[in-house]
Amino acid sequence: MVKKLIYTAGGLAIVSVFLFGRDAASYVGTSIGWVTDSVKDSVPLEFEIDRARKMVRNLVPDIRRSMHVIAKEEVEVAKLEQQIDRAEGKLAKQKEQILRLKDDVDTGADTFQYSGRRFTITQVKNDLANRFERYKTHDATLNSLRDIHLARTRSLDAARQKLEGMLTAKRQLEVDVENLEARLKMVEVAQTASELNVDDSRLGRAKELISDLRSRLDVAERVVNSEGAFHGEIPLEPAASEDVAVHVAEYFRADGLEHGSEAERKRLAERAP
Numbered sequence: 001m002v003k004k005l006i007y008t009a010g011g012l013a014i015v016s017v018f019l020f021g022r023d024a025a026s027y028v029g030t031s032i033g034w035v036t037d038s039v040k041d042s043v044p045l046e047f048e049i050d051r052a053r054k055m056v057r058n059l060v061p062d063i064r065r066s067m068h069v070i071a072k073e074e075v076e077v078a079k080l081e082q083q084i085d086r087a088e089g090k091l092a093k094q095k096e097q098i099l100r101l102k103d104d105v106d107t108g109a110d111t112f113q114y115s116g117r118r119f120t121i122t123q124v125k126n127d128l129a130n131r132f133e134r135y136k137t138h139d140a141t142l143n144s145l146r147d148i149h150l151a152r153t154r155s156l157d158a159a160r161q162k163l164e165g166m167l168t169a170k171r172q173l174e175v176d177v178e179n180l181e182a183r184l185k186m187v188e189v190a191q192t193a194s195e196l197n198v199d200d201s202r203l204g205r206a207k208e209l210i211s212d213l214r215s216r217l218d219v220a221e222r223v224v225n226s227e228g229a230f231h232g233e234i235p236l237e238p239a240a241s242e243d244v245a246v247h248v249a250e251y252f253r254a255d256g257l258e259h260g261s262e263a264e265r266k267r268l269a270e271r272a273p
Contacts, residue, residue: 049180056173063170066163073156080149087142094135101128 104112105124112119119127 045184049177049184052173052180053177056170056177059166059170059173063163063166066159066166070156070159070163073152073159077149077152077156080145080152084142084145084149087138087145091135091138091142094131094138098128098131098135101131 101124105121105128110121112121112124
């Protein structure tokens with residue numbers, strides 16, 4: 001299986017070089033980047049925000065480990081400070097004893113008595129020399145302890161600042177994630193609102209039909225009105241009389257009714273066409 005994959009990869013590499021020449025690596029890299037971007041853009045925003053929230057949550061173990069390291073270092077620095085305090089007290093006592101022996105030697109006496117015992121000047125000088133060498137060694141050790149304390153204190157301060165920065169960054173990231181989640185909800189609400197459109201297509205079609213019917217009726221009315229204004233032939237005869245009295249007489253004469261005077265009948269007869 002591994003050999004097949006190796007052979008396949010080698011074959012693809014050869015084909016790429018054959019097709020693209022020196023630019024094969026550039027094409028391959030660009031293609032991989034394009035595919036990666038496409039895949040990343042296709043990932044839902046909810047998933048990415050949840051992933052960001054988990055990444056921020058995963059900072060907690062690192063922060064706790066840093067807190068543990070800092071607490072442990074604080075204990076060590078405190079122990080170092082106690083060691084320095086003891087060394088300083090011990091060195092101060094040694095210095096006091098050395099100066100006392102030096103003062104005794106400076107008196108020029110041949111013997112000296114300490115704690116009920118007598119010592120010669122030679123013994124005192126030898127003891128003074130030994131004490132002084134030990135003092136210098138202890139003093140050098142104390143200076144080293146002070147340097148170590150200073151260095152560890154600075155490191156501890158730097159670690160504290162780093163931890164504080166991590167805590168601040170974590171709080172800010174939590175706020176950023178909440179902000180992103182709120183913005184996503186706003187987008188979802190806007191999308192939901194856009195999807196809640198009332199289907200008024202039938203209403204629109206009904207309005208369109210009514211408007212079309214109105215237009216057709218307007219056209220029909222205009223056609224009917226136009227038929228009385230246009231004739232097929234030019235009228236040559238004079239128009240009939242529009243005297244209402246004549247029409248009334250003709251109407252009643254047609255019904256066999258005779259009314260009015262002879263003069264009226266003559267007048268009607270004269271007016272008749």
